[in-house]
Amino acid sequence: MLGNRTHLMTQKTPPKGKQTDASEAQAKGKPAKATEKQRAQTGRPKDGKAEALSNITPERVAVSAKSESAVSRNIADQAPEQTSSPTMASAAKAPEAPETISPEVSEKKPENARSEASSPDTTRVSPAQKNPVERVSVAFTAELPEAEPTLEDKKTLAETDEPPSVPVNAEDAMPTTEPVFLNHAPNEEPVPMEAAGPAPVPQDLKPSEETPPPEPEFILAETEPPAAQVEAKPEPTPHHTVSAIPSMFIIQITPELAPVAKVGGLADVVFGLSNELEIRGNHVEIILPKYDCLRYDHIWGLCETYNDLWVPWYGGAIHCTVYFGFVHGRKCFFIEPHSADNFFNRGCIYGFNDDVMRFAFFTRAAMEFLWKSGKNPEIIHCHDWQTALAPVFLFEIYKFLGMTHPRVCFTIHNFKHQGVTGAQLLHATGLNRPEYYFHYDRLQDNFNPHALNLMKGGVVYSNFVTTVSPRHASEAKDQGQGFGLEPTLHIHHVKYGGVVNGVDYNVWNPEIDRYLPYHFGLDNIDDKYKNKKALRDRLMIADNEKPIVAFVGRLDPQKGLELIRHAIFYTLHRRGQFVLLGSSPDGQINSYFWSLKHQLNDNPDCHIEIGFNEELSHLIYAGADIMLVPSQFEPCGLTQLIAMRYGTIPVVREVGGLADTVFDKDYSYKPLHERNGYVFKNYDYSGLESALGRALSCYYDYPEHFRELMKNAMRYDFSWKNPGQDYLNIYDYIREK
Ligand code: ADP
Numbered sequence: 001m002l003g004n005r006t007h008l009m010t011q012k013t014p015p016k017g018k019q020t021d022a023s024e025a026q027a028k029g030k031p032a033k034a035t036e037k038q039r040a041q042t043g044r045p046k047d048g049k050a051e052a053l054s055n056i057t058p059e060r061v062a063v064s065a066k067s068e069s070a071v072s073r074n075i076a077d078q079a080p081e082q083t084s085s086p087t088m089a090s091a092a093k094a095p096e097a098p099e100t101i102s103p104e105v106s107e108k109k110p111e112n113a114r115s116e117a118s119s120p121d122t123t124r125v126s127p128a129q130k131n132p133v134e135r136v137s138v139a140f141t142a143e144l145p146e147a148e149p150t151l152e153d154k155k156t157l158a159e160t161d162e163p164p165s166v167p168v169n170a171e172d173a174m175p176t177t178e179p180v181f182l183n184h185a186p187n188e189e190p191v192p193m194e195a196a197g198p199a200p201v202p203q204d205l206k207p208s209e210e211t212p213p214p215e216p217e218f219i220l221a222e223t224e225p226p227a228a229q230v231e232a233k234p235e236p237t238p239h240h241t242v243s244a245i246p247s248m249f250i251i252q253i254t255p256e257l258a259p260v261a262k263v264g265g266l267a268d269v270v271f272g273l274s275n276e277l278e279i280r281g282n283h284v285e286i287i288l289p290k291y292d293c294l295r296y297d298h299i300w301g302l303c304e305t306y307n308d309l310w311v312p313w314y315g316g317a318i319h320c321t322v323y324f325g326f327v328h329g330r331k332c333f334f335i336e337p338h339s340a341d342n343f344f345n346r347g348c349i350y351g352f353n354d355d356v357m358r359f360a361f362f363t364r365a366a367m368e369f370l371w372k373s374g375k376n377p378e379i380i381h382c383h384d385w386q387t388a389l390a391p392v393f394l395f396e397i398y399k400f401l402g403m404t405h406p407r408v409c410f411t412i413h414n415f416k417h418q419g420v421t422g423a424q425l426l427h428a429t430g431l432n433r434p435e436y437y438f439h440y441d442r443l444q445d446n447f448n449p450h451a452l453n454l455m456k457g458g459v460v461y462s463n464f465v466t467t468v469s470p471r472h473a474s475e476a477k478d479q480g481q482g483f484g485l486e487p488t489l490h491i492h493h494v495k496y497g498g499v500v501n502g503v504d505y506n507v508w509n510p511e512i513d514r515y516l517p518y519h520f521g522l523d524n525i526d527d528k529y530k531n532k533k534a535l536r537d538r539l540m541i542a543d544n545e546k547p548i549v550a551f552v553g554r555l556d557p558q559k560g561l562e563l564i565r566h567a568i569f570y571t572l573h574r575r576g577q578f579v580l581l582g583s584s585p586d587g588q589i590n591s592y593f594w595s596l597k598h599q600l601n602d603n604p605d606c607h608i609e610i611g612f613n614e615e616l617s618h619l620i621y622a623g624a625d626i627m628l629v630p631s632q633f634e635p636c637g638l639t640q641l642i643a644m645r646y647g648t649i650p651v652v653r654e655v656g657g658l659a660d661t662v663f664d665k666d667y668s669y670k671p672l673h674e675r676n677g678y679v680f681k682n683y684d685y686s687g688l689e690s691a692l693g694r695a696l697s698c699y700y701d702y703p704e705h706f707r708e709l710m711k712n713a714m715r716y717d718f719s720w721k722n723p724g725q726d727y728l729n730i731y732d733y734i735r736e737k
Contacts, residue, residue, distance in 0.1 A: 245732040248378040250277055252286040253366045255359060255386040260295045260327050261288060263349055264554055265638045266383055266413045272504035274330050276724030287366045290323055290334035292345040299325040309372060311365040312430045320365055335365045351585050356421040357428060359386035364429050367393040371403055378735045381409045385419030388458025395461055407734040410462035414635055415476050415483045419454030420445050446484045459488050463734035465496045468636035469657030473498030481633050500660055501636040502720030508642045515618035522714050528647050535623030541577055542604040547699040548577045550624035552617050552639050555584035555593055560630035563688045567628050570689055574696045577605040581620055583612050621646040626695050630688055634658050644713035650677035651691050665709055676713040
């Protein structure tokens with residue numbers, strides 16, 4: 001539970017800037033047995049016999065899944081813990097000179113906490129500059145009682161374009177437009193906003209009884225076009241530089257960033273999106289906590305850039321130092337608080353009782369830093385509940401201190417964790433009017449009237465809300481996967497949509513992947529099998545004719561733990577091999593998989609690796625034949641997208657982003673050359689077997705079909721090209737014009 005401590009000004013402390021290989025190859029077809037040394041390396045016990053497992057059954061995993069779901073509603077919301085760090089090598093990219101903050105900004109004093117009650121800023125933009133989302137919001141703003149408008153506010157209220165500084169009333173929010181979901185037709189070129197009309201997105205895919213289910217988002221990779229067709233094109237335009245949207249200054253506020261602070265897909269997304277936005281000529285800066293567990297070997301030129309940041313906290317202020325450094329070319333600011341709370345020196349990123357307070361503090365610090373340093377971005381993009389308070393702080397505090405320019409895009413990567421907490425959050429962060437924030441239209445949790453919900457606040461206050469696939473946007477709003485936020489999403493549906501994540505093909509590309517012993521692509525697809533051999537050597541599994549089925553991911557109930565376990569035994573039964581790489585912050589789940597590992601230790605066709613290992617994950621994507629993603633729910637999923645790039649066939653459950661990106665070889669409505677995997681619907685053993693069984697049969701019985709499927713998957717373009725343009729469209733849609 002969250003402590004009721006008083007946090008006052010703290011002393012400044014000095015900045016704390018700091019910073020398996022294979023044994024001999026197995027004879028083909030002969031199961032390999034691990035030597036003593038190998039066992040020591042891999043953590044396998046000397047006696048391969050399974051431990052007593054009688055008390056650890058799949059049912060217990062299922063129970064754990066259920067209880068986890070219940071826990072997620074607890075007031076002290078806890079996110080999964082990072083188990084260890086990735087191991088990417090340092091980038092060679094030459095960075096620019098580190099940014100320093102101009103001296104004049106440091107003259108601003110941290111008295112903003114006192115200024116919060118000041119009257120609203122009266123700076124207005126002409127109605128002609130309004131964007132559609134804001135026009136809709138403003139109409140409702142006028143009726144809300146607690147806006148406390150000044151005289152000038154009242155004069156301009158009807159025509160103002162201010163962002164939704166107060167929430168939209170449920171009854172008022174009659175749909176003027178339908179929810180927007182972002183989809184791309186194959187090889188669609190970016191549409192200039194002027195040409196596209198007021199809405200930033202091309203299609204409305206709101207599911208209804210009359211209309212068919214949403215068209216999944218995908219980017220088709222066409223088969224090689226005929227030469228004549230290519231010649232007929234006037235001049236192929238490089239996608240990165242063509243955009244009718246003026247370049248923007250974008251700030252990403254995030255708890256994770258690959259590869260320096262990665263727990264899951266969020267880290268990859270922030271890095272990949274920021275890269276793409278920069279490539280398209282925008283200026284992107286990323287703000288994240290200065291964790292002690294950062295991969296400092298991936299940060300270039302780390303230096304102190306601002307050492308006088310005082311962040312309001314519990315009526316006092318905590319002193320922070322801000323560091324600047326490049327992460328593979330991206331400009332990053334790392335905030336280090338000097339406080340007895342020791343917010344970010346915990347050895348891992350998540351998993352503490354005070355996680356909500358840790359990230360509320362970080363978000364307040366990030367906003368304070370933006371204000372103090374005089375940064376004036378067009379867009380603040382925040383991610384998940386950890387940074388969901390950014391728009392609340394902006395529109396309830398910093399707007400009145402002069403930050404009237406930025407608009408906020410909020411991306412929800414996982415609805416399951418929402419940052420639900422108690423009233424002390426308001427006291428700590430300086431949001432001083434409990435009766436105002438404990439309101440259904442603002443931060444009050446939809447279930448518990450005595451709790452605040454940070455993610456809900458992010459939805460209410462942001463100018464645009466996205467989740468990471470169109471299908472999941474619909475599932476969260478209409479199909480009960482919003483973990484209680486469904487009514488809030490309905491109220492705010494006019495500013496809500498889904499964008500399928502991209503994959504950073506500079507990192508995830510078998511042609512250049514630094515972790516692969518053998519590079520391969522469509523032209524030399526057979527070299528994939530050299531990686532398969534390398535994977536077997538490394539994991540000491542048998543080198544035989546069998547297909548390798550793999551799972552890479554967090555061992556979270558969300559990922560379908562019962563089905564993963566079943567798939568292991570089913571695969572072995574069907575003459576396949578199984579490789580699992582994953583970890584869980586939940587001790588019960590972890591120990592279950594450790595038991596499974598011991599049980600299967602002597603099986604030459606199976607390897608279970610528990611832990612986080614970026615390097616090994618690359619070899620698995622390259623060496624496996626089939627990638628399993630049997631999730632209960634999956635907002636987007638990166639593993640299936642990465643796998644496809646490596647010619648590894650995804651077997652997935654038809655849910656969220658998996659449904660938007662994987663098309664069944666036998667049953668999809670897509671033309672044959674656009675089918676790229678196997679899909680099952682029902683979350684049960686027979687559902688799983690139906691898809692995995694077909695994949696294994698195809699591998700054995702129709703190898704040429706399987707190969708075609710691999711090529712189809714590899715041809716797909718899941719890069720950041722299209723999602724990058726989607727986000728730019730959204731930014732342009734909401735930015736102050
Ligand atoms: P989520 O965000 O729910 O964790 P995603 O599929 O969106 O799932 O992203 C998972 C990312 O984390 C992928 O890049 C995957 O390779 C990586 N990953 C997950 N678990 C591990 C692990 N144990 N070791 C290495 N990489 C992992």
